[in-house]
Amino acid sequence: MQHIPYILIVDDDPALLQALPQAISLRLGQAHVDTVDSAQEALRCIQEHDYDAIISDIKMPGMDGLMLLAKIQEIRPDTPTLLVTGHGEQDLTVQALRGGAYDFIQKPVERDYFVVAIKRAIQTRQLRRQVAEQQHALEHHAQSLEQQVVQRTRELVAANAAKDEFLSMASHELKTPLCSLKGMAQLMRRRFERVASPEVTNIISMERSIVRMEVLIQDLLDTSLIELGRFTLRSEDHDIVELCQHVVHEYMTTSNPPPQLLLNIPAEAIYTRIDATRVSQVLLNLLSNAHKYSPSHAPITITVRHSNNQGIISVQDKGVGMPAEQLPHIFERFYRAPEVNVQTGSSIGLGLGLYISRKIIEHHGGHITVESTPGEGSTFKIMLPLVVNDDISVGEIQAASYS
Ligand code: ADP
Numbered sequence: 001m002q003h004i005p006y007i008l009i010v011d012d013d014p015a016l017l018q019a020l021p022q023a024i025s026l027r028l029g030q031a032h033v034d035t036v037d038s039a040q041e042a043l044r045c046i047q048e049h050d051y052d053a054i055i056s057d058i059k060m061p062g063m064d065g066l067m068l069l070a071k072i073q074e075i076r077p078d079t080p081t082l083l084v085t086g087h088g089e090q091d092l093t094v095q096a097l098r099g100g101a102y103d104f105i106q107k108p109v110e111r112d113y114f115v116v117a118i119k120r121a122i123q124t125r126q127l128r129r130q131v132a133e134q135q136h137a138l139e140h141h142a143q144s145l146e147q148q149v150v151q152r153t154r155e156l157v158a159a160n161a162a163k164d165e166f167l168s169m170a171s172h173e174l175k176t177p178l179c180s181l182k183g184m185a186q187l188m189r190r191r192f193e194r195v196a197s198p199e200v201t202n203i204i205s206m207e208r209s210i211v212r213m214e215v216l217i218q219d220l221l222d223t224s225l226i227e228l229g230r231f232t233l234r235s236e237d238h239d240i241v242e243l244c245q246h247v248v249h250e251y252m253t254t255s256n257p258p259p260q261l262l263l264n265i266p267a268e269a270i271y272t273r274i275d276a277t278r279v280s281q282v283l284l285n286l287l288s289n290a291h292k293y294s295p296s297h298a299p300i301t302i303t304v305r306h307s308n309n310q311g312i313i314s315v316q317d318k319g320v321g322m323p324a325e326q327l328p329h330i331f332e333r334f335y336r337a338p339e340v341n342v343q344t345g346s347s348i349g350l351g352l353g354l355y356i357s358r359k360i361i362e363h364h365g366g367h368i369t370v371e372s373t374p375g376e377g378s379t380f381k382i383m384l385p386l387v388v389n390d391d392i393s394v395g396e397i398q399a400a401s402y403s
Contacts, residue, residue: 005031005122006049010042010056010068011084016109020055027115034321039063039071046075053121054081055105062245066092066099073100077130080121161228168224171217178217182210208256219352223333225357233363237387238276239269241313244304245361259291264303271387273309278360279384282368286315286380294319294377310366310383318377327370331358369395 007024011017014037021033034049035044039060046054054072058065065083072081080102085093093104102124103117189203225231244265252258290300298318305312322330322337329335336351361368365385372378 003126005052007031007033007118007122008042008045008049008051009033009035010037010039010054010055010060010065011035012037012057012060015018015058016057016084020109020114023111024116024118027111028119039065039068042068043071043075046072046079048077051079052125053102053118054079055084055118056081057084058089058096066095069096069099069101070312075185075310078125078132080124082117082121089222097231124275126172135390164227167220168228168230171221174217175214175221178210178213182207182214183209186337197380207224211254216350219350219356222356226356231359231363233275233278233360235273235364237271238274238279240272240274240279240313241265241268241270241275241304243276243280244283244302244313247280247287249282255291257296259287259294260299262299262301264301264305266363270306270311272303272364272384273387274364274384275360279382282360283313283315283358285357285384289353290315290319290378291381293317298377301388305384309386311386312381312383314379314381316377316379320352321374321377322370323374324370324372327372330370331368 007027008236010015011020017035017037021035024031024033034045034051036045039056040063041064042054042056045051056065056068056091060068069083072079078098081100082103082105083093083096083101084105084107085096086107098103102121105114105117184208185203189200189207192200192203192221222231244263248261248263252261287300287302294300294317298358300318301314301316303312303314311364321399326337331354334351336349358368361382361384363378366383368380370378371381
């Protein structure tokens with residue numbers, strides 16, 4: 001629908017008040033024109049209507065055109081105002097333009113000039129309106145996009161939580177049948193061992209598969225608990241020297257083939273407040289990675305010491321190592337380095353071991369770091385806060401070899 005221009009003319013000269021609307025209707029075609037003979041009257045109209053253009057004489061009794069212009073700038077700053085000045089009144093013209101007038105028209109009014117000026121003013125007003133409308137539409141669109149993002153984020157958070165709930169439930173449910181399977185396999189192995197059956201080797205490899213499955217399921221369960229914020233620790237004061245000896249012994253007796261392992265430990269205990277099961281889990285994971293990503297006879301060194309109120313356990317291997325750009329990612333969930341081949345044992349893994357390890361150590365108020373050189377090997381370090389006020393002393397480092 002075409003917009004009919006709406007114009008206000010303000011002049012105390014009745015002749016001009018008659019002539020100007022006539023010029024407009026003759027040259028502009030359809031237009032709606034209000035005429036008033038004082039600035040006060042004009043102000044009332046401007047309050048009520050949103051004009052496309054206002055034409056006002058400058059010299060009027062009472063409030064003059066410049067004062068009216070100032071008021072228009074306050075009330076309707078987007079409405080172009082043209083001021084009519086007398087011949088030779090340059091000062092007034094300059095004042096009008098500085099005061100924000102859109103244009104000025106000199107008396108005696110030249111009709112062609114007047115009509116061109118008013119057409120331009122109307123176009124300007126309409127353009128300003130369009131810009132304002134488009135800006136409004138854009139703001140509205142931006143708001144609705146923002147709402148959509150908020151809504152989508154809420155949905156994604158809910159879907160993520162549902163996924164973690166499902167993982168937690170599924171891995172929990174899988175644990176029970178796997179546990180009975182493990183029990184039955186043990187029973188069968190003992191029976192076959194008693195009669196020295198050759199089936200024993202098959203049952204042993206079955207048991208190993210069950211253990212690997214147990215680790216994977218436990219990793220999924222732990223990850224979902226961490227993500228759901230339900231991961232808890234049962235911490236007590238523990239000697240990490242003893243804990244490392246215990247974990248190394250367990251690893252050496254259960255892995256096949258066992259690695260060549262060197263354990264550097266101090267003579268005295270190093271006490272930290274930890275959940276021993278969880279820290280053992282981290283150590284086992286580091287050990288099994290060191291073993292997995294090294295040639296089968298490459299040595300693995302575990303060192304336990306303390307420094308700056310921290311108990312430090314490091315696991316060093318002489319394996320494939322990792323390039324620097326991979327290091328920031330290896331503690332992320334599901335991260336498995338591309339093109340890294342497992343050197344020893346099974347390649348089964350979900351890329352969760354280091355993620356869980358980091359979370360466990362951070363839950364203890366400690367941290368875990370890695371240094372690695374491709375082709376030379378990697379060193380993982382776990383740092384755990386020492387028990388406060390405990391009399392800790394560390395003797396000479398002892399070395400023990402396992403192979
Ligand atoms: P997974 O071993 O199941 O893939 P992890 O979270 O334990 O998952 O390890 C993530 C990745 O980090 C591994 O896929 C491997 O690429 C790299 N990585 C971990 N430990 C070592 C190591 N000792 N030597 C070389 N690469 C390693």
